[in-house]
Amino acid sequence: GEQLHEPDCYGRALLTYKFPKTSLSLAFERLDTNGSGILTGATSNIAKFNISRPIRRRWTALADIGYAHNTRILPVAGSPPNSYQFGYAAVAMRRAFGRYWDVYGSYQFNELSFNAPSCIYSAVGCGRVSQRQVVTIGVDWHPRPIRLD
DSSP states (O other): OOOOOOOOOOEEEEEEEEOSSOEEEEEEEEEEEOTBTTBSSEEEEEEEEEEEEEOSSSEEEEEEEEEEEEEESSOOSSOOOSEEEEEEEEEEEEEEETTTEEEEEEEEEEEEEESSOOSSSTTTTTSSEEEEEEEEEEEEEOOOOOOOO
16 A cells, blocks of 8 residues: 655754845754645755845846755655755846835846756756746845734
């Protein structure tokens, strides 16, 4: 019969440090996730690092790196992949316009790889590795907090 999976322990570690002008953040999480459609449930190990620094009075530079390794919780008949990993690296620039508006631009490189060739994820086709590059330009509006009574 099918084995029941005992939940792994959940863990999270977060280290944040703020220098006079630079902010650093390092995080690690281990948890069971729903697998987001690629696996029907996974034990995930996730690590992230980011850095933020004002360049001028209204400009801020940001860099972000992350990695996740996901392992299938329940066995599945056949030979689909049992694990996958996802990594990314991103850089961004943000400029404030007044108190409530920002514009930003970013570049991100993503890589998704399975432990075995798969046809599950359409961007990979029937291969093992998929790479993607994303450029984003946007506007943020962040009004002052609205009090809800």
